[in-house]
Amino acid sequence: MSAATAPVPTPAPARARPSSAGGHLPGVARLALVRAGVELRQFWRERDAVVFVFAYPIVMLAIFSTVFGAEDQGTDVAQIGYAQYFLPGMVATGVMLTSFQQLAVSIAVERDDGTLRRLRATPLPASGYVGGKVLLTLATAVAQTALLLAVAALAFDVPMPSDAADWVTFAWVFVLGTATGTVCGVAFSSLPRSGRSASAVVTPVVLVLQFISGVFFAFFALPSWMQTVASVFPLKWIAQGMRSVFLPEEMAALETSGSWQLPATAGVLVAWLIVGLVVGVRTFRWRRRDDG
Template identity: 70%
Template sequence: MSATAPRSSRPLPGLARLALSRTVFEVRVFFRERDAVVFVFAYPILMLAIFATVFGSDEELAPGTGVYFPQYFLPGMVATGVMLSSFQNLAIAIAAERDDGTLKRLRSTPLPATAYFLGKTGQVLCTAAVQTALLLAVAALAFDVPLPTDPQRWLTFAWVFVLGTATGSVCGVAFSSVPRTGRSASPVVIPVVLVLQFVSGVFFQFNELPTWMQQAASVFPLKWMAQGMRSVFLPDELAVIEPAGSWQHGATAAVLVAWLVVGLVVGVRTFRWRRRDDG
């Protein structure tokens, strides 16, 4: 009597379906962390309110421009919100997952690593979109910031937002290997984000920063995300106050793509699924 042939295991769904399923899971996990949700969503709104109050919501950026301080600071807050949702959130969350053994257990499952990373990126895109929508609504309703009506400006917004989110996510994954433990992740990651915010024209007019600070900020993606967003929400006449006298869309795309590639290369070479003391 011949032995019964073993039943073949059911094949895994395609990568796209796995990535979508993982994205849904990551979004649910994110919204369960109420402290993180409040911080990520409220921080840009609170900072916009603070700076609009300090500088005056009825004070023009410069006489005759018709641009008031809330409108000028909005693009920087959109950019920093993307940075919080992508780079900061992922760098801290993944370091914590590595420390508590989640990554180690996940690595032993059939889930492809690519689906895990796509799920993280999808979660960032969803949360960043919600965060930005809330910020724009508050800016328009509470501070009378005029939103663009030109479709071309919203097209610029779309590619800067998507490219900036992807770059921040990839760099966050790569940077997650820097903290030695999950507990040290926040003290390591948050100061980096704060420094970038101060030198990238988020809290101050970028053209009023010292030249050396502008040059240093130009190396990093947050400055270019903020500049790209300024090209969306500010009139073209204000491009003259940018260091190059223009919005530099080509340079913005080039720098963000460069950091995306660097983040991918570094992440592939340095990402760890286990703690440092776990082999």
């Protein structure tokens, strides 16, 4: 057979490319992690927001402890310092600030300034975007709480728990409270009509909850109707769960039920977590209402 008539060899079939080079998108977890890195860099560039988030609980604890430091809670159950009694509330309000308030405002602002509309044109799914916000919230809340506890222990001589069980309680209340505040913040972010009105809509809600949930005042000293209203919302239960960690066991007698109610704390937070997830999924929008 001559070279001119020799058959042309059939090329071997090309092997499928690995997923990393075949055009397939990374998983949601990886997208959320990458987005979280972007969110963290953007957060640290906003120095005024960083100062407020980290300093607010510390400043409030310092003010109340200085003003009322010479007083105690005036109960026959236990005599403890003002800083020790209100540290749990400051931990709880810090969680609320970094999760609910920060997300409700920032998502509304990003929707208003077109950030979400531009992100929608990318392959980033809504779950990846929200996942990035969740990781940002968790990282911020951990750093803020660690700083608050260090200042409370070193500057105000607040005793830290010595029992491992107390730290286990602290961990699950902290994680569950942060998760609940995060999903509720995502859900609530659809309520403001614009980014400019977001702070005006969100901040009063947070302030009212702080005043009725035992953050700024002893919860047992509040009117009964106010205690009832506060019991509907997560902040009261986060604060009560934290009180079970940082206060002596005999202080449980001052709670409305005479106990720390940790199962009820878990139940209420899980219920709000589910509600926040359902509402957030149904109401999350990439665009403003008037953008169509």
